[in-house]
Amino acid sequence: MRTVLVSAAALCVIASGAAAQDNVHARNLAASCAMCHGTDGRGAGGFEPLAGMPKADLVRKVIEFRDGKRPATVMHQIGKGYTDREIELIAEYFSTRRR
Secondary structure: OOOHHHHHHHHHHHHHHHHHHHHHHHHHHHHHHHHHHOHHHHOOOOOOOOOOOOOOHHHHHHHHHHOOOEEEEOHHHHOOOOOOOHHHHHHHHHOOOOO
16 A cells, blocks of 8 residues: 555656646747747737736647648747647646736
């Protein structure tokens, strides 16, 4: 029984380490959005704020830009630079930010 508990605790530590690593990676990816969308995605210079946007909405929008289904000036090119997983990480990051 003790071995099972120790193993379960070890898995929790590993999972939390992976989640923390994803959070840092997400923050670093999201930093590239600051030029147009402002610090922490709060909006800048007339660009849409990303902070607080539901994750699914942001994922859908970026994929639509990337795939040419949504009109864009530069977002279609920017979107092509991210994998689906990276888009999800960025969207998760911004969904947790306050406007």
